[in-house]
Amino acid sequence: MDQCIFTAVRKANRVLFRHYQDALSETGVSIVQLSILRALERQGPLALSRLADDLAMERTSLYRTIEPLIDSGAVHVESALTGKSKVAKLTVEGLSTIERVMPFWAKAQERVLNEVALTDVPNFQCTLNAIAKLST
Numbered sequence: 001m002d003q004c005i006f007t008a009v010r011k012a013n014r015v016l017f018r019h020y021q022d023a024l025s026e027t028g029v030s031i032v033q034l035s036i037l038r039a040l041e042r043q044g045p046l047a048l049s050r051l052a053d054d055l056a057m058e059r060t061s062l063y064r065t066i067e068p069l070i071d072s073g074a075v076h077v078e079s080a081l082t083g084k085s086k087v088a089k090l091t092v093e094g095l096s097t098i099e100r101v102m103p104f105w106a107k108a109q110e111r112v113l114n115e116v117a118l119t120d121v122p123n124f125q126c127t128l129n130a131i132a133k134l135s136t
Contacts (some may be wrong), residue, residue, distance in 0.1 A: 009131070016112070022107035027101045032065050034105060037074060037098050039088040047085040048077070056132060069094070
């Protein structure tokens with residue numbers, strides 16, 4: 001094997017991050033913030049620790065990244081009914097934000113799919129998901 005998988009994935013991650021970040025730049029929402037919003041949309045209210053784990057983020061990075069979403073009213077965070085954890089919940093403003101940002105995301109997604117010529121997207125995503133599960 002000529003190339004380290006880690007190096008290839010890291011390089012691809014950096015390029016993809018910049019690509020999506022640039023595509024969303026005029027929305028005022030970062031690609032990581034959109035990922036947070038979409039996770040809450042799909043899964044409903046989540047403890048911040050669970051949200052960080054699901055997104056493979058350090059908790060401090062999640063807290064720093066979610067703060068502008070809280071300030072804008074897109075996400076509401078409150079103490080859990082039991083324990084010390086905090087729970088994040090998508091608001092109506094958050095749903096509106098997703099709706100506003102998704103066309104920019106879709107354009108970036110389409111460009112990646114066209115330029116990379118992925119013919120088997122489900123298989124590719126399955127491979128990426130398998131890699132992500134290595135940490136669990």
